[in-house]
Amino acid sequence: MRVLGIETSCDETAVAIVEDNADGQRCLAHALSSQIEEHRAFGGVVPEIAARSHLDRLDGLVEQALKDADLAPGDLDGIAATAGPGLIGGVIVGVMTAKALSSVHDKPFIAVNHLEGHALTARFTDGVVYPYLLLLVSGGHCQVLEVKGVGQYRRLGTTLDDAAGECFDKAAKMIGLGFPGGPAVERAAQSGSADRFKLPRPLKGRAGCDFSFSGLKTAVRQTVDALPPGSLQAQDANDLAASLQQAIVVHIVDRCSNAFAMSETRPTAFVTAGGVAANTALRTALAKVAANQGIPFVVPPTELCTDNAVMIAWAGLERLGLGLTDPLGFKPKPRWPLDTANT
Ligand code: KG4
Ligand code: ZN
Numbered sequence: 599m600r601v602l603g604i605e606t607s608c609d610e611t612a613v614a615i616v617e618d619n620a621d622g623q624r625c626l627a628h629a630l631s632s633q634i635e636e637h638r639a640f641g642g643v644v645p646e647i648a649a650r651s652h653l654d655r656l657d658g659l660v661e662q663a664l665k666d667a668d669l670a671p672g673d674l675d676g677i678a679a680t681a682g683p684g685l686i687g688g689v690i691v692g693v694m695t696a697k698a699l700s701s702v703h704d705k706p707f708i709a710v711n712h713l714e715g716h717a718l719t720a721r722f723t724d725g726v727v728y729p730y731l732l733l734l735v736s737g738g739h740c741q742v743l744e745v746k747g748v749g750q751y752r753r754l755g756t757t758l759d760d761a762a763g764e765c766f767d768k769a770a771k772m773i774g775l776g777f778p779g780g781p782a783v784e785r786a787a788q789s790g791s792a793d794r795f796k797l798p799r800p801l802k803g804r805a806g807c808d809f810s811f812s813g814l815k816t817a818v819r820q821t822v823d824a825l826p827p828g829s830l831q832a833q834d835a836n837d838l839a840a841s842l843q844q845a846i847v848v849h850i851v852d853r854c855s856n857a858f859a860m861s862e863t864r865p866t867a868f869v870t871a872g873g874v875a876a877n878t879a880l881r882t883a884l885a886k887v888a889a890n891q892g893i894p895f896v897v898p899p900t901e902l903c904t905d906n907a908v909m910i911a912w913a914g915l916e917r918l919g920l921g922l923t924d925p926l927g928f929k930p931k932p933r934w935p936l937d938t939a940n941t
Contacts, residue, residue, distance in 0.1 A: 600626070601676045601918060602663065602699070603911025606652040606692030607684025607712045608737070609633040609643045612907035613656070613663040615674070616722070618915055623722055625908050626667035629659040634778065641777050642767065649687025656695050671703040676923065678914020681709035682931030683738070689930045697926050706923040708914040713936040715909035716871040717745055722912040723898040724867075730896075731865040733854055733884065736872030736905075737763035737778075740809045740850075742857045743936060744865070748916050753937040754860045755807030755853060762846060762874045765811035769818040769842050773835045783839045784877055790836030792844040795821050800849050807857040814845055843879055851883045858891055867894045875903040 599619070605612040612630040616623065633651050637643045664671065679696035682689055693709070700707035716734050720726040729746045731754075740763075741756040760768070763780055770779025775786055797817045800810040821838060822830060858865070868888035874880065875897050888895035902908055917923070 599675045599915055599918060600669070600673060601678055601708070601911045601915040602660070602674050603710070603907045603909075603914050604656070604660075604679040604692040604696050605712070605715070605905055605907040605910045606656065606688040607680045607682070608688065608905055609637055609648050610905040611652045611655045611659060612905070613659040614907035614911045615663055615667045615669065616908060616911040616915055618919075623912075626669070627663040628906065628908050629662040629666065630906060631655050631659060638777055641771055643685070645685040645687055648685055649691060652688045652691040656691060660695065660699070671699060671705070674703070674705055676706045676708055676914055676918040678708040678710050678910055678917070680712045680715065680910050681928060682711065682934040684712055684932070686930060686932040689932070693928070693930045701926060706918060707926055707928070708917050708922070709924040709928045710910050710913045710917070711934050711936055712910070713739065713934075714749075715913045717743065717751065717936065718748070718913045718916055719871055719898045719902050719909045720867070720869040720896045721916070722908065723902060724896050726867050726869060726896055729863040729865055730867045730869050731857060731861055733850070733868070733870045734872045735762045735850065735870065735874035735880075737761060737767065739872065740811070742807050742854060744861050744863060745869075746863065748920055748922065751936045752862065753935070754857050755809065757809040757811060759810055759812035760815065762809070762811060762850065763872070765815055765846060766874065768815050770839075772818050772822050773838050774830060775835060775839065780874055780877060783843055784879070786836045786839035787843045787879070790833070790838070790840030792840040794837040795841040797821075797841050797845040799845065799852070802852060805856065807853040807860065809849065809853055811846070811849075814842065814849075818842055843877070847880050847883050850880060851887055854884065854887055865893060867896050869896045871898060871903055873904040876900045
């Protein structure tokens with residue numbers, strides 16, 4: 599089986615083709631174009647610019663992916679696209695393109711939940727088997743899920759306010775570290791001391807595995823404001839970045855540690871996905887959580903943790919294998935929680 603996948607829900611335009619046959623699963627092509635430079639001046643993703651940029655780039659990337667894989671559209675078994683959640687203008691661009699390809703070449707269309715793409719990536723990269731526990735940490739999401747099968751998710755906890763990546767991004771802006779904030783904070787933290795500024799430990803000691811990051815963001819604001827005006831030096835920024843990164847890591851570890859007791863099944867692995875999973879301090883700390891539970895810790899390679907089309911093609915392929923295709927009338931969904939049915 600071969601499926602072409604399209605991702606346009608945020609600021610990456612991407613097209614991938616994945617194959618699954620008797621020799622195993624592999625990626626035949628991945629054409630990706632990041633819009634980071636177009637949004638940098640605004641300090642965040644501007645939805646209107648993102649949608650227009652997806653429209654400009656997508657056709658070329660579809661062509662490039664087919665060329666790289668040395669395939670014609672007729673060689674594909676299905677066309678998948680992120681159909682939500684995400685910035686709706688971009689999602690519509692991807693879904694319309696996928697529907698057009700599906701209609702013209704008479705191939706099944708598969709509407710993929712972007713979060714399901716992140717959730718199933720570890721099955722493509724590491725062959726993880728169901729059920730497993732997933733921490734999804736990105737710019738738009740922070741949740742823990744019990745993954746029991748395709749379309750079978752039980753959400754154990756979610757953020758009560760901001761996502762982890764959003765906290766990295768907004769705090770980085772306050773500290774003057776630029777966009778995107780996560781990688782900038784991680785870099786600055788390497789030259790900083792995490793002990794200098796005392797930041798809060800949200801929800802510490804509370805049951806459950808919900809998250810909260812808005813208090814941390816406020817604490818960073820107050821810390822910056824408490825320094826004499828205009829006097830934020832490089833060392834202050836590095837120390838604050840290190841303190842913030844440590845606070846986020848401690849919070850995520852604290853919450854995830856509660857998730858195992860809440861799971862209905864014994865997970866085969868603890869999987870982390872989403873852009874924030876690129877953070878080395880977080881990975882190291884989460885590996886210890888998994889080790890304490892006596893199960894493997896799995897993180898896909900960074901380029902498949904951040905938004906990409908391989909995960910959408912793979913989720914499409916898993917769905918297609920189960921006969922889970924969608925009508926061309928399927929409506930893109932700006933909001934689409936993972937633990938609800940694909941309707
Ligand atoms: O999954 P993703 O590419 O897009 C969304 O679906 O949100 O995640 C992007 C988020 C951004 O907030 C970015 O700052 C964060 O992931 N991020 C990181 C790192 N690399 C990316 N956060 C912390 N440390 C990093 N190294
Ligand atoms: Zn994502």
